[in-house]
Amino acid sequence: MKLNMYNVGNCIIGNSEVDIDDVHEILSLLIEKYGEDTMIEFIKNHENGQNLSDAFKNALSNKNMITKLKVKKIF
16 A cells, blocks of 8 residues: 655645555555544444534544635735
């Protein structure tokens, strides 16, 4: 398993050598990146009725792993 990610401005660019059909490999990558506690919270959120996107976002937010974007209006 190999994952290369680069931040370019507001974009994340990357490539990977991950077998997307191997669920265990993907889970290992997520646990390595975000930690076991975060992934357990994600699963609990999903089991409580949240969709996958919201469950993951809320798990990351509760662990202070994401920040809100600050957008300025230019006129």
